[in-house]
Amino acid sequence: MERTLILLKPDAVQRRLIGPILERFERKGLKVVGMKLMQISDELAATHYGDHKGKPFYDGLVSFMTSAPVVAMALEGNKAISVCRKLMGATFGCDAEAGTIRGDFGISNGFNLVHGSDSPEAAERELGLFFNEGEILEYGLIDDSWNAAE
Ligand code: DAT
Ligand code: MG
Numbered sequence: 001m002e003r004t005l006i007l008l009k010p011d012a013v014q015r016r017l018i019g020p021i022l023e024r025f026e027r028k029g030l031k032v033v034g035m036k037l038m039q040i041s042d043e044l045a046a047t048h049y050g051d052h053k054g055k056p057f058y059d060g061l062v063s064f065m066t067s068a069p070v071v072a073m074a075l076e077g078n079k080a081i082s083v084c085r086k087l088m089g090a091t092f093g094c095d096a097e098a099g100t101i102r103g104d105f106g107i108s109n110g111f112n113l114v115h116g117s118d119s120p121e122a123a124e125r126e127l128g129l130f131f132n133e134g135e136i137l138e139y140g141l142i143d144d145s146w147n148a149a150e
Pocket of ligand 2: 118
């Protein structure tokens with residue numbers, strides 16, 4: 001089982017797409033183990049996207065991410081990190097395949113609706129940035145036992 005950090009970015013919230021996007025992850029079989037609406041600080045956005053510091057789009061990215069609330073989610077499942085990246089699609093909406101979140105809901109490069117951790121190391125770091133102790137819950141779902149029998 002893996003956990004990953006998913007953010008529904010300000011464009012997703014502003015466009016009232018929280019429900020349709022969350023549905024993509026839920027119906028695939030991912031389990032929501034943490035979720036909150038957050039107005040993030042410049043500092044948190046800068047730390048989260050620290051690897052991109054110095055790139056031409058960085059300042060715009062930080063101001064976009066702090067422009068309105070985001071929904072932060074911790075999702076759990078079998079290969080959750082790569083499964084979520086596949087559901088999201090390629091970075092730019094114009095390149096993302098139809099059937100993916102970015103491919104179905106947008107065409108922009110930067111306003112691409114959703115963030116997902118890209119490695120186990122990133123997931124651990126990013127979950128720690130967005131969730132405090134006790135905000136990620138452990139609970140059972142009936143199909144956990146079915147998965148265990150696979
Ligand atoms: P991803 O979000 O697919 O992991 P990334 O980590 O390379 O992509 O970039 C982080 C975000 O920065 C991305 O979701 C959108 C924005 N971004 C990346 N490259 C960009 C570019 N060339 N122009 C505008 N925004 C860009
Ligand atoms: Mg990335």
